[in-house]
Amino acid sequence: MPYIHHGNINFYYESTGQGDPLVLIRGLGSNADHWYAQVPDLSRHYRVITFDNRAIARSSDPGGDFTIRDMAEDVVDLMDGLEISRAHILGLSMGGMIAQELALGHPRRVRGLILVVTHCGGWHQVKAEDKVMAAVERMAVDQSMEARLEAAGVFFAPQTLSGRLSVVQEYAAVSMKHPADGEILQRQMKAIQNHDAYDRLQRITTPTLVMTGADDVLIPPDNSRILAERIPNAEFIVIQGGGHQILIEQPEACNRAIIDFLKKVDAG
Numbered sequence: 216m217p218y219i220h221h222g223n224i225n226f227y228y229e230s231t232g233q234g235d236p237l238v239l240i241r242g243l244g245s246n247a248d249h250w251y252a253q254v255p256d257l258s259r260h261y262r263v264i265t266f267d268n269r270a271i272a273r274s275s276d277p278g279g280d281f282t283i284r285d286m287a288e289d290v291v292d293l294m295d296g297l298e299i300s301r302a303h304i305l306g307l308s309m310g311g312m313i314a315q316e317l318a319l320g321h322p323r324r325v326r327g328l329i330l331v332v333t334h335c336g337g338w339h340q341v342k343a344e345d346k347v348m349a350a351v352e353r354m355a356v357d358q359s360m361e362a363r364l365e366a367a368g369v370f371f372a373p374q375t376l377s378g379r380l381s382v383v384q385e386y387a388a389v390s391m392k393h394p395a396d397g398e399i400l401q402r403q404m405k406a407i408q409n410h411d412a413y414d415r416l417q418r419i420t421t422p423t424l425v426m427t428g429a430d431d432v433l434i435p436p437d438n439s440r441i442l443a444e445r446i447p448n449a450e451f452i453v454i455q456g457g458g459h460q461i462l463i464e465q466p467e468a469c470n471r472a473i474i475d476f477l478k479k480v481d482a483g
Contacts, residue, residue: 216273219296226293227273228266232258235326235481236299239265240290242308242333243351243403244395246272251389252466253473260474261303266293268310270402272393280402283309283336283410287316291324303477305329307462308434309403312336315412318419327480328423329473332431332459334438335445337411341437343369351433355400372430372458379464386463416445423449424476426469428461450476 219226229247231254239250239257247265257263269289270276290313294302304325306314311333318325334340342348347369354366368376371383423446427439436453443451452472457464 218273219293221289221292221296223275223277224269224289224292225275226266226269226289226296228264228293228297230297231263231265232261234261236294236297236302237261237263237477238290238294238299238302238304239263240304240306240310240313241265241268242306242310243407244271244400245390246393246395248272248389248392249386249463252463253470256466256470257473261477264293264297264299264302267393268403270399271395276399281406283312283406284316284320286313286406287320290317291321294324300324301326303327303329303480305331305473306333307331308333308459309407312407312410312412315416315419316410318421318423319412319415322419322421325421327477328419328421329426329476330423330439330442331426331469332428332434332439332461333442334434335411335413335416335441336407336409337413339413339441341435341441343433343435347432352404355404356397369433370459372428372456372464374430375457375460375464382464386460413441413445416442417447419446422476422480424452424472425449426452426454426461426472428457428459428464429453429455430458431461433459 246267250265267274311330425439425443427436443449
């Protein structure tokens with residue numbers, strides 16, 4: 216199994232395809248395996264790097280609390296270990312927050328930036344309804360099937376849950392291979408709560424695409440509008456037919472938008 220060792224952390228990663236590197240950063244509790252709807256398409260155009268965030272799945276846990284900025288430095292360490300000087304970066308949800316910090320702290324390492332269903336943090340974020348956050352917080356401490364089913368209603372759009380249950384079942388099956396520990400989820404949620412990039416977003420000069428799902432109740436679409444307005448010259452796309460797991464629910468539309476954007480960046 217491929218690992219990059221840095222400091223006191225072993226990072227599990229996978230590299231698929233050839234060409235310019237594209238690093239994919241996952242969100243709360245998820246891991247490299249959850250990119251199954253993206254890697255086959257994207258790896259036809261790029262060398263796709265997926266990995267497990269610290270303390271998740273096959274990557275080791277250094278212990279203690281950490282910040283979104285710490286996880287951005289983890290990505291830099293991974294790139295250094297793979298001798299990647301510059302890459303396209305795509306971050307989903309918490310991964311999008313990590314991608315923001317990476318673009319702010321290491322602008323020369325980021326060629327093109329894609330932020331999917333994420334927010335700027337702080338007081339300017341548009342928060343989810345209390346019942347939505349309650350479901351996520353319950354999942355972080357309760358790994359029962361009941362809690363997971365309740366959380367599914369937060370992560371997926373109603374039309375997916377009612378008409379395309381196989382999409383949810385496939386995601387659940389992948390998740391159960393390496394279920395996230397509740398204590399780790401709470402540490403990730405603490406890092407998310409402390410994230411605030413609003414006042415610094417205008418410093419991002421990397422070509423940026425901001426993408427959201429029309430029915431996302433966990434990180435409402437207005438959060439993506441804020442990002443697109445604050446980041447100079449950012450492009451903004453709303454994908455219909457999905458919620459917070461829009462990349463899983465509508466992979467064809469999302470993958471096409473990702474590839475089209477990156478090809479424009481590549482063309483200069």
